Amino acid sequence: MDQEQATTEQGGRKVLIIEDEYFISELYVRALKRAGYQVDLTIDGAIGLQKAQTDDYDIILLDIMVPTITGTEILEKLRDKAEEPIRAKIIVTTNLEQSEENKAAIERQADAYIIKAEITPKQLVEFLNSVG
């Protein structure tokens, strides 16, 4: 019952997942699709950035450790040094402890931060539902 409600409520919000860990992305994509989100996935940082800049998404799940461009750079290009601001909420995902410098940068620019190792797909869905 709850799940059906969530599905209709989400009304096809679009999520971009920039994530190179296969297991994680597979789980996230599946769980989010099931909860009624439209999901787009890329494992490459540069492509992810391009896609994000189209401003076609409601939520961006951004892994800090992705190939070609790091998550911190992407974050910077989308926020602090953005040519045109995007409306998407940016949620940074990571497993590693961040340096103080990174932490401050993430806290300033991202809308939320999750530790992948501590959140199951179901919890992720609940979390995204609560992100306005």
Next chain:
Amino acid sequence: MDHSKRLRAQVYTYIASALILVSVFSIIVWYVLFEFIGVDSFLAIIVSFVGLIGFSLILSELVLKAVLEPLNALVRAIMHVAPGHENSSSSPPNLENVHTGKELINNMALQVYQLASYGSSQSTNDSSHRKELIQAINIVNHLPLPMLVLNNERIITNASESAITYLAAETSKLFGQTLEDAVRLTFPSDHTLSRWMEECQKNKVTTTGFWERVRVTLPDQTEKQCDLSAHYNRDNPSGADFIITMFDRTEHYQHDDDSLNFVAMAVHELRTPVTMLRGYIEVFEDELGDTLSEELQDFMHKMEVAAGQLTIFVNNILNVARIEQNQLMMQLQEADWGKALNSMLDDMQIRTNINDIVLERHIDENIPTVGIDRVSIYEVIANLIDNAIKYRGKSKKIIVTSKVGGNGLVHTTVQDFGVGMPSSVTTNLFEKFYRNHRTRNKVSGTGLGLYLTKAIISAHGGQVWVNSKEGEGSTFGFSVVPYAQLDKELRESGDKEIIRQSHGWVKNHSMYRR
């Protein structure tokens, strides 16, 4: 051990050199008897031989007595004043027992200070007596153990030289200060030195206290870890009401910490695979749940429970490591306690179900909203329910009760009807790595769950307790603070976020924010 070996070697050297002297002497005697007096040579040998043995025996006895006498006197003196050891004064104390050894050192210091005070009040004219006392105090001051003396206002009146060096403090910042102002001590539990001192002054005449793993923060911010031993003697004429001795154990404890850090590092790597496992199980359950046979559904639940237990285990170890590194912090948010508790218990229900246990809930309806860090409180509930399952014995029931207690806090208890434990066990239950020796071999565990529970709850401003009877079961309880009360405290203290620190630690979970 070293000392006694050295002592023995010394005595042997004395005796050996004495024997050589005596042999030379007896050869001379034999020569004189034989050559000048003309006694039969055989008789002369026997006389000198007997003389030799007798002489050496007397000599060694004298030497041993002379060497050991000061030691015996010391033991007698210490035993004389050591409280609680009066009855055993005929046998020397077992110095292998670390606590006794540390207590005895404290007692010795106390004895010396007491003597000093009698000296100053009674026999000021006796100059040799004064001199001895000054010497005695000097000895105490030069012991390689930092020692602090406090008067009945709990102000530092004296400190051994090693205390001044150890604490790297200027004397002006030590003398005349309260202990709290002079040294930053962080205790592993609520049983702090300050609290003990208050307690002493209210209820005790003379007593001793002992603490392990106390963190000492020096002025340059380096940290040491000490054991503390303290002695209280009400209205001591010398003004030395409290004598506190510090035993630096930094290296020893550092070793423990390093091992824990290593484990934490290894366990850190377990988080991702475990979470993925749980993720895939969730997918199975969501998409296949209804189509599976009953047996397969049961297997899936069991998989879920096992993965959940692994998660608790991993989180326990990581959180303990965070506490140790002063990195665990709570972010307290307003929550409907009845709802929160029920949803957590729903999660626990899978575990009780597969163990055929009935999880009864008695949750009052009019509980006010509380301030909690949900992730941490979930761990508390999971640990308590897990324990209740582990120690259930043959019983089939666990009761969770929640209501507003007499002190206005929200009380929640988890009651099992299992093996229970005697009161001697319950006092240490919330300590790190503590495991009941009776069940240690029968029930698995790390000895971290209750330690964490206590740390998390006290960070919430609440308390933990336990009632247990052997063979009848145990009731574990904890309290959390209503949000209104927290909010009020908050406005008074002027903080923007509700962050409560306990044992001086700071956070990690706050990154999990909205």
